[in-house]
Amino acid sequence: MSFWRSSFARCGLIVAVLLAGLGTCWADPRTSNLWWLPENATEGGVYIDQLIYFILFLTGAVFVLTQAVYIFFIIKYRAKKGVRATYSHGNNRLEIIWTAIPTAIFIGLWGYSNHLWWDVLHSTPPANALQVGVAAYQFGFSFQYPGADGKLGKADANFVSNDNMFGNDPDDPDAKDNFTSSTLEIPVNRAVHIRLDSKDVIHAFYVPQFRVYQDILPGRIIDWVWFTPTKIGKFQLACSQLCGSGHYNMKADIQVVSEADFEKWYQEKAKAVQPQPGAKLSSITETKDQ
Amino acid sequence: MSQTIAHSGAEAHAETVHHHELSFFHKYIWSEDHKTIAIQYLFASFFFLIIGGLLAMGVRYQLAFSGAPIPLIGTLLPKWLVTDAGAIQPQGYNGLVTMHATVMVFLVMMPLLVGVFGNFLIPLKIGAPDMAFPFFNALSFWLFLVSGIILLSSYFAPTGFPAAGWTAYAPLSANGAYNGSQAGQSLWCIGLFLNGLASIAGAVNYITTVINMRAPGMKMFRLPLPVWAIFITSILLLLAVPVLSAAAAMLFCDLNFGTSFFEASHYGQPLLWQHLFWFFGHPEVYILVLPAMGLVSEMLAVFSRKPIFGYKAMVYAMVAIGFLGFIVWGHHMFVSGMNLMLSSTFSLSTMVIAVPSAIKTFNWLGTVWGGSIRFTTPMCFALAFVSMFVIGGLSGIYMASTPVDLFIHHTYFIVAHFHYVIFGGSLFGVFGAIYFWFPKMFGHMMNEFWGKVHFVLSFMFFNLTFFPMHNLGLNGMPRRIADPGLYDFLKSQQPLQIFVSLSAFGLGLSTLIFFVNFFYSMFKGPKAPRNPWNSTTLEWTLPSPPGHGNFPVTPTVYNGPYEYSVPGMDQDFLPQNQPAPKTARLAVH
Numbered sequence: 001m002s003f004w005r006s007s008f009a010r011c012g013l014i015v016a017v018l019l020a021g022l023g024t025c026w027a028d029p030r031t032s033n034l035w036w037l038p039e040n041a042t043e044g045g046v047y048i049d050q051l052i053y054f055i056l057f058l059t060g061a062v063f064v065l066t067q068a069v070y071i072f073f074i075i076k077y078r079a080k081k082g083v084r085a086t087y088s089h090g091n092n093r094l095e096i097i098w099t100a101i102p103t104a105i106f107i108g109l110w111g112y113s114n115h116l117w118w119d120v121l122h123s124t125p126p127a128n129a130l131q132v133g134v135a136a137y138q139f140g141f142s143f144q145y146p147g148a149d150g151k152l153g154k155a156d157a158n159f160v161s162n163d164n165m166f167g168n169d170p171d172d173p174d175a176k177d178n179f180t181s182s183t184l185e186i187p188v189n190r191a192v193h194i195r196l197d198s199k200d201v202i203h204a205f206y207v208p209q210f211r212v213y214q215d216i217l218p219g220r221i222i223d224w225v226w227f228t229p230t231k232i233g234k235f236q237l238a239c240s241q242l243c244g245s246g247h248y249n250m251k252a253d254i255q256v257v258s259e260a261d262f263e264k265w266y267q268e269k270a271k272a273v274q275p276q277p278g279a280k281l282s283s284i285t286e287t288k289d290q
Numbered sequence: 291m292s293q294t295i296a297h298s299g300a301e302a303h304a305e306t307v308h309h310h311e312l313s314f315f316h317k318y319i320w321s322e323d324h325k326t327i328a329i330q331y332l333f334a335s336f337f338f339l340i341i342g343g344l345l346a347m348g349v350r351y352q353l354a355f356s357g358a359p360i361p362l363i364g365t366l367l368p369k370w371l372v373t374d375a376g377a378i379q380p381q382g383y384n385g386l387v388t389m390h391a392t393v394m395v396f397l398v399m400m401p402l403l404v405g406v407f408g409n410f411l412i413p414l415k416i417g418a419p420d421m422a423f424p425f426f427n428a429l430s431f432w433l434f435l436v437s438g439i440i441l442l443s444s445y446f447a448p449t450g451f452p453a454a455g456w457t458a459y460a461p462l463s464a465n466g467a468y469n470g471s472q473a474g475q476s477l478w479c480i481g482l483f484l485n486g487l488a489s490i491a492g493a494v495n496y497i498t499t500v501i502n503m504r505a506p507g508m509k510m511f512r513l514p515l516p517v518w519a520i521f522i523t524s525i526l527l528l529l530a531v532p533v534l535s536a537a538a539a540m541l542f543c544d545l546n547f548g549t550s551f552f553e554a555s556h557y558g559q560p561l562l563w564q565h566l567f568w569f570f571g572h573p574e575v576y577i578l579v580l581p582a583m584g585l586v587s588e589m590l591a592v593f594s595r596k597p598i599f600g601y602k603a604m605v606y607a608m609v610a611i612g613f614l615g616f617i618v619w620g621h622h623m624f625v626s627g628m629n630l631m632l633s634s635t636f637s638l639s640t641m642v643i644a645v646p647s648a649i650k651t652f653n654w655l656g657t658v659w660g661g662s663i664r665f666t667t668p669m670c671f672a673l674a675f676v677s678m679f680v681i682g683g684l685s686g687i688y689m690a691s692t693p694v695d696l697f698i699h700h701t702y703f704i705v706a707h708f709h710y711v712i713f714g715g716s717l718f719g720v721f722g723a724i725y726f727w728f729p730k731m732f733g734h735m736m737n738e739f740w741g742k743v744h745f746v747l748s749f750m751f752f753n754l755t756f757f758p759m760h761n762l763g764l765n766g767m768p769r770r771i772a773d774p775g776l777y778d779f780l781k782s783q784q785p786l787q788i789f790v791s792l793s794a795f796g797l798g799l800s801t802l803i804f805f806v807n808f809f810y811s812m813f814k815g816p817k818a819p820r821n822p823w824n825s826t827t828l829e830w831t832l833p834s835p836p837g838h839g840n841f842p843v844t845p846t847v848y849n850g851p852y853e854y855s856v857p858g859m860d861q862d863f864l865p866q867n868q869p870a871p872k873t874a875r876l877a878v879h
Binding site for chain 2: 038045055059063066090098102110117198220246249
């Protein structure tokens with residue numbers, strides 16, 4: 001095959017690689033932060049980021065290595081007059097090596113991932129964790145805080161209705177003084193243990209800066225998600241599971257504030273709300289000014 | 291490239307074979323000839339590819355220019371899709387996303403890989419006159435076509451396309467009050483049900499044909515890799531697709547007859563849908579890539595003029611993928627709310643399934659090593675397949691790790707990942723395979739120069755479109771959000787969104803070059819010889835295109851499929867039906 005053809009193909013490859021790099025440079029990294037991960041704002045997120053960088057390093061190395069070898073072969077072994085291809089059907093020793101090494105790496109990676117999954121991200125939340133109920137509906141979120149007793153009380157998916165978004169047990173006195181908010185106000189450096197339920201379809205609790213994602217299921221209360229915010233500031237909660245015509249705009253604000261500010265906010269809200277048999281939709285609209 | 295063609299006694303008569311003339315109807319419409327059915331599948335998939343591509347253009351237009359009326363055609367589009375001014379509405383966007391994926395998966399990639407190449411290649415490569423059940427085969431195509439028409443017909447429904455995503459997560463998909471497209475979603479269920487029947491009919495046919503109709507001497511370990519790949523794929527289809535069909539029927543009942551399989555408000559189980567869907571859906575991912583792996587393996591061997599490196603390792607790796615493919619579906623559901631222990635176990639099986647893919651990649655590298663590489667258009671696509679598949683495979687490791695999935699689940703990272711596998715992988719493989727087998731299908735050659743132009747442009751634009759999506763996803767861009775500008779943390783991404791969209795338009799346009807080349811060459815391309823690529827497998831011993839009934843005399847197979855550059859032979863390939871000359875020093879392996 002003529003040299004022109006092979007060089008043509010290689011030029012194409014080179015141009016493509018360059019342009020692909022250019023594409024990634026498109027957005028200004030200083031303003032968009034697109035080169036690296038978005039800022040991390042939780043304790044658990046640190047571990048996730050470390051793992052991402054580790055996998056990036058691992059896969060990056062594998063990618064560069066295999067592609068370098070591959071492109072080297074492609075160029076070196078292009079058809080040349082009078083040179084025949086090597087006649088080889090393979091090599092069993094190589095097969096064993098390149099089966100065993102990836103297997104060991106992947107199982108090791110699983111071991112570490114699994115350790116994080118259980119021992120860090122889904123361990124038992126600390127006793128002083130702030131309990132917050134999160135109810136999702138087409139198309140919004142509502143948040144429920146425990147009253148003065150610090151307890152949300154029992155909840156069951158069977159109780160979830162328009163009048164009882166959080167599925168509070170009507171017979172549980174602990175739930176009587178709960179109050180609701182349309183924004184998620186949380187104190188910095190204290191664990192937040194959220195209890196998720198949905199009134200209608202599947203929604204999701206997704207905050208990129210918190211490195212947290214959890215689907216919110218109708219008919220099931222999910223109570224294993226907790227995180228400890230480490231940065232004061234405003235964040236956004238996005239529904240990340242397609243949930244209907246209003247999905248594109250289903251979001252809520254999250255305010256991470258100092259412990260003192262939170263205490264102030266909490267006391268005001270707790271005082272304002274009379275004990276009630278479970279949060280009602282109407283009470284959500286009342287607190288919209290938040 | 292020399293045009294030496296090996297003739298055995300039987301083949302010399304091939305051109306003179308005479309079959310009774312078929313009527314127009316039986317020749318082109320209800321044809322039971324596997325080659326005609328393959329071509330019917332090809333044209334139908336092209337039609338759907340154009341539709342699916344246009345839907346993707348709509349999606350990219352919305353993400354880049356949210357709220358801007360679509361130029362020229364905006365006001366002509368139906369009201370469920372666009373506003374009065376002609377800009378895409380959020381619900382219309384959901385419909386575009388849903389149908390783009392549904393069309394591309396069920397009406398483009400599956401038929402292209404399995405319908406076209408399964409049909410065309412299996413009998414020709416194993417030395418059979420046709421499929422085991424020709425009637426079933428024709429039925430399969432027409433069921434497929436009807437399913438496609440039903441799926442697309444929802445465009446004309448007042449509420450438009452189904453809008454619950456191609457994964458159709460219940461209860462959104464199970465209740466018209468939730469999804470706002472009762473008619474579209476119901477048609478989706480019917481369409482997928484029929485599509486499933488077509489797949490099952492096809493799968494039964496392929497499996498039976500491969501097991502029962504191989505020519506004498508065609509041992510299982512002498513099968514060309516595309517046949518192995520489609521054979522294993524067919525087994526996956528046979529076991530996975532019925533589950534989807536059943537689930538679609540259940541969903542249809544939930545939507546229309548008040549049953550409550552998936553509706554939580556009536557004690558149904560939303561997660562049941564996800565388990566059923568992904569029990570089908572993960573083998574489906576391998577259904578969409580295994581055949582392309584087979585096709586690419588063959589092209590790499592032919593154009594490197596080398597035996598495939600580690601033939602048996604390749605087969606075992608595919609068998610392993612097929613088996614493991616059935617126990618990894620839960621990795622789509624790490625954060626779905628299922629038991630956390632299940633996430634652990636599915637994470638392990640998912641890590642393990644990466645191993646056979648790694649094995650295949652290393653063997654492709656081994657095949658290219660020491661070769662005498664010819665950079666034809668099919669070879670360029672095959673070479674690109676390997677690189678793109680490596681990217682798609684490596685990005686999968688991120689999702690396999692449960693803690694990382696907590697962060698990037700349902701973001702554009704996953705969109706980048708599966709497009710690298712299904713577009714950069716499978717569709718590139720299919721493009722290569724079309725350039726490669728076009729001469730055998732239509733008796734003409736495709737234009738090499740325009741083939742290269744198509745390759746370079748689509749390779750560039752593909753990477754420019756999909757690589758930046760990794761960054762978008764890591765930066766927090768969720769899938770299926772009609773207007774990212776509404777989120778504070780996504781505003782800075784807008785320039786990159788526009789860049790991705792412009793690249794996607796370029797990718798769409800580059801495909802036009804392919805279509806022009808294809809249809810021009812069909813009629814005006816240079817006449818194809820029997821064996822333009824000096825290939826070893828049986829289809830190249832026949833005239834281009836082969837006559838009805840394929841082989842005038844059943845061939846006898848003496849060699850493995852990839853005996854290239856055998857020492858001691860003048861010509862650098864040894865056809866499967868030709869006994870090795872005494873001087874040839876064949877390797878025993």
